[in-house]
Amino acid sequence: MRVGIDVGGTTVKIGFIDDYKIIHRLVVETNKDTLFDDIFIAIKKYAEDNNIDITGIGFGLPGHVSNTYIDKLPNIGIYDLDIAPIANKYFPNIDIYTTNDANAAALGELLNDKDNVKSAYMITLGTGVGGGLVIDSKVINGFHANCGEIGHIYVDFNHNYQCTCGLKGCLETVASATGIVRLANEYYNQFNTKIDKKNMTAKSILDAAKQNDELGLFILNYISESLGRAIATIELCVDVERIYIGGGVSDAGDILINRIRDYYKKYSHYAIKDLEITKAKLGNDAGMLGAAYLF
Ligand SMILES: [Zn+2]
Numbered sequence: 001m002r003v004g005i006d007v008g009g010t011t012v013k014i015g016f017i018d019d020y021k022i023i024h025r026l027v028v029e030t031n032k033d034t035l036f037d038d039i040f041i042a043i044k045k046y047a048e049d050n051n052i053d054i055t056g057i058g059f060g061l062p063g064h065v066s067n068t069y070i071d072k073l074p075n076i077g078i079y080d081l082d083i084a085p086i087a088n089k090y091f092p093n094i095d096i097y098t099t100n101d102a103n104a105a106a107l108g109e110l111l112n113d114k115d116n117v118k119s120a121y122m123i124t125l126g127t128g129v130g131g132g133l134v135i136d137s138k139v140i141n142g143f144h145a146n147c148g149e150i151g152h153i154y155v156d157f158n159h160n161y162q163c164t165c166g167l168k169g170c171l172e173t174v175a176s177a178t179g180i181v182r183l184a185n186e187y188y189n190q191f192n193t194k195i196d197k198k199n200m201t202a203k204s205i206l207d208a209a210k211q212n213d214e215l216g217l218f219i220l221n222y223i224s225e226s227l228g229r230a231i232a233t234i235e236l237c238v239d240v241e242r243i244y245i246g247g248g249v250s251d252a253g254d255i256l257i258n259r260i261r262d263y264y265k266k267y268s269h270y271a272i273k274d275l276e277i278t279k280a281k282l283g284n285d286a287g288m289l290g291a292a293y294l295f
Helices: 035-049 084-090 101-112 177-190 202-210 214-238 248-252 254-267 285-292
Strands: 002-007 011-018 021-029 056-061 064-066 069-073 078-082 096-100 120-125 129-135 242-246 276-279
Touching (some): 002 035, 002 101, 002 285, 011 035, 011 285, 021 285, 035 084, 056 101, 056 285, 064 096, 078 084, 096 101, 096 129, 096 285, 101 129, 101 242, 101 285, 120 214, 120 248, 129 214, 177 202, 177 214, 177 248, 202 214, 202 248, 214 242, 242 254, 248 254, 254 276
Parallel strands (some): 056 096, 120 242, 242 276
Antiparallel strands (some): 002 011, 064 069, 069 078
């Protein structure tokens, strides 16, 4: 059986996977000092208790990784660590595979797609904006292990907000959950709105857009245009079959996805206008499923 692991800032989700289905799940707390020992011990115990033969272990990790070497997982506080020697203590004969968590989620969504899709790009709209690229059913990590970092494409010439990465005007500064709230604060006094300024969240702003709130609609349009333009740029470079939009912000649903499609059509080259843009379906399971099929 394959094991796919989605490492998050507070918990680690471990999936035992057979024939593209998650047969069993384990959750362990994210403890930076013992993280990989904790994970391998939990897998080993479950596998031994249930007489399971493990064929490989794949990780989706929130940061920079290359083969089994972790450059940095900034949200967890792990730097310069090779997982292989730790894995070797528990599973000397099993190979370990890693990728960025957004790449793992992209592969998971593609594998779950009923249309036998082979190439796709997934965009995750959460606290930040992440992305992952899959071509011929293989995750593309890139030379710097930085492929898919769409959040830092320069799209927002209007505000040039400072991004956490050090650059300005990144997609993430407007189209992430935090970016949406930032924009709403910036434009709050320019529109008629019923949105409660003190308790604004990306959800409350996009929910207001569904009620035709002027400010909500302005923000919805603004982020959709930024995303549509970014996807038009990406698609010229990668030419994939499908774009999946995931992450908490995508829960806004059709109103957001449809508007992104409209702006994509407006900004994309004529030869790639029929690209399909859909909402991601797997939610939190995508990372586990994708990680289990890195090999
Ligand atoms: Zn940035």
